[in-house]
Amino acid sequence: MNKLILGRYLPGDSWLHDLDPRAKLVAGVYFILILFIANNWQTYALLWLFTLLVMKLSNIPYRVYIRGVRPLIWLILFTVFLQILFTAGGTIYIDWGIITISEFGLINGVYIFFRFVMIVFISTVVTLTTKPIDLTDGINALLRPLKKFKVPVDEWSLMLSISLRFIPNLLDETQKVMDAQRARGSEFGEGSLVKQMKTLVPIFLPLFVSSLNRAEELANGMEVRGYQASGTRSTFRQLKWKFQDTICLMAMIGLTIALVILRTSGVAFH
Amino acid sequence: MKEPIVQMDNIVFRYDRRIQQETISNVSLAVEEGEGLAIVGDNGSGKSTLAQMLVGLLTPQQGSIRILGKVLNDNTKWELRRQIGLVFQNPDNQFVGTTVQDDIAFGLENLNMPLQEMRKRVEQALEMVDMLEYRFHDPSRLSGGQKQRVAIAGILALNPSILVLDEALVMLDPKSRRLLLSTLHDLKRNNGLTIISITHDMDEAAAADRMVVLKKGRVEMEGYPSDVFVKKQELEAPFAERIRRILAQHGCGVPNKYMTEQEMVQWLWK
Numbered sequence: 181m182n183k184l185i186l187g188r189y190l191p192g193d194s195w196l197h198d199l200d201p202r203a204k205l206v207a208g209v210y211f212i213l214i215l216f217i218a219n220n221w222q223t224y225a226l227l228w229l230f231t232l233l234v235m236k237l238s239n240i241p242y243r244v245y246i247r248g249v250r251p252l253i254w255l256i257l258f259t260v261f262l263q264i265l266f267t268a269g270g271t272i273y274i275d276w277g278i279i280t281i282s283e284f285g286l287i288n289g290v291y292i293f294f295r296f297v298m299i300v301f302i303s304t305v306v307t308l309t310t311k312p313i314d315l316t317d318g319i320n321a322l323l324r325p326l327k328k329f330k331v332p333v334d335e336w337s338l339m340l341s342i343s344l345r346f347i348p349n350l351l352d353e354t355q356k357v358m359d360a361q362r363a364r365g366s367e368f369g370e371g372s373l374v375k376q377m378k379t380l381v382p383i384f385l386p387l388f389v390s391s392l393n394r395a396e397e398l399a400n401g402m403e404v405r406g407y408q409a410s411g412t413r414s415t416f417r418q419l420k421w422k423f424q425d426t427i428c429l430m431a432m433i434g435l436t437i438a439l440v441i442l443r444t445s446g447v448a449f450h
Numbered sequence: 451m452k453e454p455i456v457q458m459d460n461i462v463f464r465y466d467r468r469i470q471q472e473t474i475s476n477v478s479l480a481v482e483e484g485e486g487l488a489i490v491g492d493n494g495s496g497k498s499t500l501a502q503m504l505v506g507l508l509t510p511q512q513g514s515i516r517i518l519g520k521v522l523n524d525n526t527k528w529e530l531r532r533q534i535g536l537v538f539q540n541p542d543n544q545f546v547g548t549t550v551q552d553d554i555a556f557g558l559e560n561l562n563m564p565l566q567e568m569r570k571r572v573e574q575a576l577e578m579v580d581m582l583e584y585r586f587h588d589p590s591r592l593s594g595g596q597k598q599r600v601a602i603a604g605i606l607a608l609n610p611s612i613l614v615l616d617e618a619l620v621m622l623d624p625k626s627r628r629l630l631l632s633t634l635h636d637l638k639r640n641n642g643l644t645i646i647s648i649t650h651d652m653d654e655a656a657a658a659d660r661m662v663v664l665k666k667g668r669v670e671m672e673g674y675p676s677d678v679f680v681k682k683q684e685l686e687a688p689f690a691e692r693i694r695r696i697l698a699q700h701g702c703g704v705p706n707k708y709m710t711e712q713e714m715v716q717w718l719w720k
Contacts, residue, residue, distance in 0.1 A: 313548045348591075416568050
């Protein structure tokens, strides 16, 4: 569990930690979109520079981000591999029937690799520097317009924040159940795959039951405190848009303009 | 004479209609405004069931409950819940917020209260339970006693006329329990708060204005605490307490205070 970086929050007081979650979410999604403007080495170099700068701004060491990519590396390499094998054009280095390794294929593969890694880095920056509850508030604020179309945005975000709030409890409980099973001689992570799966059943069953009980108690507690799904609620946590948030969005616009200028017009790779 | 603030008439309740055994059979109780009533009884005597009926989480099969002169039913329960608050025994599953102050604010948000007013109430409520310095902490990482204080503050912030405590003080250490009891006593005297306290703590029961002993869903005895204790010399200790005494006899080093079943399990796990 400790290895998973993606989706984790690391407390800190960097410039990025201080940004409004709405600004970070918008900038993050926007960055992923403008990645597709890049089509030559200049634009990719610029994006890399930007990504590294943002990572630096978070005051979190680079190795943490690299650890974040690690669980996805096989997926990324597989995609890159397919690109290399099935893209044609330019000088052909190897030719085995339908499988060819060409100049364009290699270049494309490298670009795709960069694109993937940058997407992971930037989304990791967003989650590492934003408290889950702030992310929820940010999503809620950004989806607010959907309320006009009767989308239950507030209910969704409450559900999300409650699930986040109960993760530590569930982890504690998992540990407890596993200890209980160990005390009775059960061994985890040993034997064949089927055997390992079987030892998981007596962990998940009690967890499942206790989660249901927990949910019922929580529902009662919420009801007693006057929660009604359809009711109008005020919000205690307030998001505050600051000057630095505007700067953040301006930077994104600046980046877009630079990308458009540096981009090769017409077909790629020329 | 003024009408009692809570009036229960011939309440009958069964969890399962197919079972003859009644959890609550023919209970009638009246609580005066500003009174402190203690309800004691063995596990399974129906104390918690009674508490849940008072806030409309459970509906009696027969009989009626009147709160502040209004009959409690599905139409009036939301309105009446603004006047009557219930604090459950297990604080862990009552927290909605990821920080202490967010959690206190949950009930206020449900009332659609303006932000300024919410801030004031949250502060006041935390002050009352002496937890103001913990306002930014994660409630699930607090000690048992602190959690219970936060849970009580969450209800006190709603400014109820009637406070129902379902073994809500058991995890407190003796000092903070005394402190909290005196705070509640002040609220009772100055604001006319009515307190219905379900408890195993005989000291707490002895401090109440009136005491009710439940047994198998019936009122076995009712009167001034001093009279009840004289008439009923041996109020049987609850299950966890009996285990605790036996363990103490064998010199197992159990804490020398009353523990709930939950706490006992927690303690055994250490």
